[in-house]
Amino acid sequence: MRLRLIPDQTNIDFFKAARVTFGASVVALILSIAAFFAFGLNYGIDFRGGTTIRTEAVEPVDVSAYREALVPLELGDVSITEVFDPGFDDDQNVASIRIQAQDGAESVEAETIDAVRAALQEVAPSLEFAAVESVGPTVSQELIRSAIYAVLGAIAAIVIYIWLRFEWQFAVGGIVALVHDVGLTIGLFSLLQIRFDLAIIAALLTIVGYSINDTVVVFDRVRENLRKYKVMPLVDVLNLSANETLSRTMMTSGTTLLALLALLALGGDVIRGFVFAITWGILVGTYSSIYIAKNIVLMLGVKRDWSKKNPATGGRYADVEAD
Known part of the structure; x- marks a missing residue:
């Protein structure tokens, strides 16, 4: 018998409370920005000298x-x-x-x-x-600039990749999800005043990679279903795709969290900040791939080409155009 944390067939309406979930994320991001400017970050020796x-x-x-x-x-x-x-x-x-x-x-x-x-x-x-x-302080300032460039460069490269692979609406959804994940992580570190050093920058880059990987998996299924269901409303296609990838998402996140929780409990003080950042990032990254990225795609809209004689039959997703 196979272990099933999530049934093979689910029918969860992820957009039922879209205004609540998306609104809560916007509020949380605004509060994170406010916490950053109000409390700042507890920079470690790498950034402080x-x-x-x-x-x-x-x-x-x-x-x-x-x-x-x-x-x-x-x-x-x-x-x-x-x-x-x-x-x-x-x-x-x-x-x-x-x-x-x-x-x-x-x-x-x-x-x-x-x-x-x-x-x-x-x-x-x-x-x-x-x-x-x-x-010294000069080296520390250079490290701060290099860290910022590293995070922004990683996000920019990922956006270009998604833009080339998918439609521009998906790229916008991906970038908003990444900003959401990184912003909430920095806000939490600012609020709790956890030491922020180069290890946390490495954690942020890991979060960016993990989050976009999860988002791309969902986007791939959306693209397949847009080809398969030519007349199904976009909101239903997005819901169907999220349900079909839910088991994979939960298994991947769950097994990763098991290892991270063990490191949090037994890894010691040296790596605790790094592990905590990745643990939090996986939680918000899983959330954003379901509730943020797809919401942006739905808001922007994706219009399919209705000029074909039988739109219920297969076609090329390249025919999809923006509203």
């Missing part, structure tokens, strides 16, 4: 103990990760510690570095600093 310290010790790295030892120093945003490498010796335990710039300074002062070393040596007496590197 700071110092990265590479430590080596004979004792095994205890990230929790390292973090607790640095709490009394009140250094602000501190990121600690253990570094693994097959080339390390058995007694070579390496960690990377990133400390945000203090009081607008370009890097952490030498006195602060000495205090960090002393605090960590209380946990691991053999600990030494193998390297100390600083990221």
Whole structure:
């Protein structure tokens, strides 16, 4: 017997409450923009500037103990990760510690570095600093610009792809869905003040790819059904297509979420922000592919060529024209 989370045949009217779902999304997007301007983002060291310290010790790295030892120093945003490498010796335990710039300074002062070393040596007496590197405000600003260009470039490339593959109405629906997903994710990070660093940019790019993949699957089925049902109203074609792909959508999202929830629970603090962003992105991406992208296509309208003698028989979708 096959496991069926969703029946093979469903007849859900996704447009029954279209005004409510679409209106709620518009309100949520406006609130996300307002949260961004009101609270800003809690930028991590990548965007704020700071110092990265590479430590080596004979004792095994205890990230929790390292973090607790640095709490009394009140250094602000501190990121600690253990570094693994097959080339390390058995007694070579390496960690990377990133400390945000203090009081607008370009890097952490030498006195602060000495205090960090002393605090960590209380946990691991053999600990030494193998390297100390600083990221200044200029580099941080360049990283912010590069991150923005990366996200916008990815969205632009996807829009061009959809525009070439489908009609322009589908491209508009896809771009609105992407803006919705990215906007709500940034708004949530702004509202909750979760650390926003380069890992989150990678998560945003992953969300963009996942969301558009789900949307393209639905659009493909819409295109097939537009060829198959020449006289069926557009709203019914969109509903039929969403129902036919619903099982695939839920299985894909569900299995992905299982892995992400495991990482959220067991992955630790280092990747929690990244995993949280992707988890949220999959939820809103699945929602937008059903309730946002198709709503835009329905609003813009797709008019089929009625000049054929028997419109109930097959035809080419290339004959579809915009209203």
